[in-house]
Amino acid sequence: MAVIASSMELPSISDALSSRMLRLVLALLVATGVGALIVDYARMLRLHKKMPPGPLPLPIIGNTHLLPNSKPWIYFEELSKRLNSPVITFWIGRNPTIWINDAWSASELLDKKAAIYASRPRMVVFAELTGMQQSSDVHAKKPGSNLVTMYYGDRWRVHRKLTHAGVGLQQVRKYRGFQNDESRVIAYDLLHTPEKYVAHFERYATSVVSIIGFHRRVSSTEDPIITEVIAVMQKAAELNVPGKTFPMLFETFPVLTRLSPTLFPWMFQGLGKRRRGQQFFYALAEEANKKTPDQPCYANQLFEERPKYGLRDDEISSLAGNLFGAGSDTSSSTLITFVLACCAFPEVLPKAWEELDRVVGHHRSPSWEDETELVYIKAFVKEVLRWRSVAIIGGQPHAPIADDEWNGYTIPKGTWTQGNVWAIHHNEHEFPDPDRFNPDRFLKESPDARPFPNDKGYMTFGWGRRVCSGQGLAEQGTFITVARLLWAFNIQKAHDEQGDEIPVDIFAYTDGLNMRPQTFPCRFTPRSAEIRDAIEREGRQALEDLAIYEGESERVAEFFTRNKQEA
Template identity: 30%
Template sequence: MGAPILVYALCAAVLFEAIRRLSRIGRRPADFPPGPPTLPILGNIHQLPTSQGHLQFQKWAQEYGPVYSLILGTQVLIVLSNDVAIKELLDKRGGIHSDRLEMYIGQTLCSGGYRFLMLGYGDNWRMFRRLGHQLLNVQSSKAYVPYQILESKQLLREILDRPDLILESLRRYSNSLSTHMIYGWRTVRHDDPRLLQVFKGFSDVGKITQTGASAFLDFFPILRWLPEFMTPMKRQAKELHKKEMDMYLNLWLEAKQSYKSGTYKDCICVSLAQQQEKNGFTDEQAAYVAGSFLEAGSDTTSSTLYGFIQAMILFPEVQRKAQEEIDRVIGSDRLPTLDDEDSLPYIRGCVKESLRWMPTALLAGVPHASNREDEYLGYRIPAGAGLVNNVYTIHMDPQRYPDPRTFKPERFEGDMASAADSALNPDPSQRDHYVFGSGRRICLGIHVAERSLFIAISRMLWAFDFLPELDSAGKPILPDPNKLTEGLSVLPEKFGVQIIPRDEARARRIIDESMGVVMQ
């Protein structure tokens, strides 16, 4: 009789412990940062919005303070909504808070565990990060300036010929610069199938990772064992990965073969191939590192430029003031260059304000994660917690940026620091914006991106007037700056715009400058 009693007691103890642990899921411990009320098991999952999530994150920051927590099933998110917290946790304590959360759908299934943006903080990440820094640091990235100048000439010609395809032209501009840098060849057409697949693929990954079903698989790992007919997003994610891997692997192997045959042009893939010989990482890893650089370079720049054009429609006085500066410094006989940057402080302000006013990464993309327990402001940050850089809320803080929804390049008057130098400033109140992330995960292409924005913005303003479309009564149709697309990276919803050459002489100059550029 003793043995059965012992078995029953043991089973009861196991059941009691399971119930105890289950009852703790979804609860916020008393020593965590504050946050919205939770429900058992779910925590705050039921309160996550299905769209425009940045507005809810902003509302919670206003209610619970600049450091608050969300309990998402088994996962904890610490949301950082001011510059001081970002500087302390993500910059100064980068050794603790530079990991990534496990993203089952986004990284494991959609990316095969390879996507550099979502790669955990370990040896592989450090190896590829060092390589990226060598190729894209402030000095090395100057080698790509001729590419930027070339692509901007085609951009102006495309806008002159087909102003109705402005978004497509901006995407070709940023994508071609990226393919030139990474693979050694240009994207000369906006309908290039590879360009379209890059933007569609990244958009699809962003959408599927932000679905409620995907979140449940991230926050409740036990659900991953469900069969695919009950979790169709698993099959969708695997299909996305197959298409993406096929594209990235083909692009990488093509570049690698040109390196081995001696027919290559200098590009990032050449350096990647040389590093592969030394370190022995796989073709799949190399393909996704190069592909991740392609995604980052193609998306943020074009989206920011599209937001800038919207700002010029909504704030015509800024456009006039910027063009007055360009006309005074440059005149109408030549295009602006990077050598003019110090003489065009208002245009520099337009670049910084574009990144602040319409940040493409409203929550700085993918959260950081803590690799061990930490404490901040008396609150406990558990090991494995995600840390969200709440970019939109910081950028719209009226204490930091008075009248934040107004586009004001004057905010940055006298600020000659680059975005990278600004991020390193020990005084967090002096940082210009947070689009490129923070700490050890800050965007590697920050120098290239900032130069691409300056070249494109200065040259577009030199060449064109941007005006709103008119309705049948002749009244301007103004876009709503708060209507944004959804995903890991966002941009304004499509809007109408009239783009008119400022005069015939400038139109002729655009044609002359583009004569030597292969556009077909």
């Protein structure tokens, strides 16, 4: 009986040992995890002490919980003032980010040290999840497929060279003819359907870039290329703004990217449109190369250079698509801001009209030859670009290729470094009463003028070697179009049914990186009968001149048909 009893006790002893081992393993795992957390948090605190001022980060989440639900650039501006430092550190998860909030510090770091701040940081959402960055290793053999997100190196130089061949400062002057004609068409369209002014601006901006890229103009506001381009660009802009909801939360917890989009579609929502855009732009470029091989357009250049540089399909797609990023959504948004400024600050218009009437008259619209004499109009354009800059946080972030120092603080290699254009352009020191639209700021003899670290007086297009490639095209088109619309119309607030003016809100803007005004009604009234006749005459002539670029795109139709079937 004793033997039987002893044998019956063996399983319970074995179970006890197994249970104890399990507890030991679990305790060891917990201890290892806590130890790793302590070591990692110690690393964060060491960096926090060495880097520019910022709120104390928490373990794992850093300062992500402090991010506002919208317009974080305003929060960073306020935080910079509170900490009394133009350069601040803010932790997105376990990674520090640098935010530069005044013009002089931005110039010192991003312009004067352009060679150091020439690279990009790891961008999980905007770059890796959309296939534009293949690796977080800055020395990777595959630095990415897109100039915008590419790490600094030899492949970046190839893409930059090819981009300059399309929209570099030496090239854009060649586009003045059709850019001017498309601008004349805007005035013509506003004369007949002024309520569609947003659609007219989008058509114009998309058409100019489409002619450069594919030798095909966009003649209708209903052309599907407009909706696709604007949607892709705005979605890309949304994926560039720090946030604490999906998909931007991937920046805080990159490990979540290993989850399956099929099992967790709500996490990956919004990324498909960015991927679809890559296919769309390659289809446009390939079609242009086949249909108009002898015509001078950017797509033909890319396919001609393909063997020399070994360009992949995704690289051709990104180079072609970046034309739209440089000049479609941004240019149309700038023109909408121009209209908002006219409605909100009508007191600045008479001075513009006086100069236009003196230099140009009513019998024709402004031309490029008038530019040197249109001093106030050029100041007006600069104030449009300053007052509500489209790329409100200066485009994509920079990253130093080596450890750097600012005012005794360390900025480690690879750190996400962002210029806060909103804060820079709303600094009271450089721009007193910054929310007031005041072109006099850019007149040298004006008491409102203030020193600025660059000759332009604004930082709308970024800095250093990562400055926007389409800057020349955008500035050129904005000048001629703003000059023409100021010459042509009295742009005013709309009236309600009782005949009272409908107020406009100068702070009602979208939340994306490329911000634009929320929709608002307005009026476009020709300034004289003679001007109305000139608009009609020049508009009809412009449409005749642009006829050489007319044509349908079979690939666009096929693309949208296929995507509807797959949806």
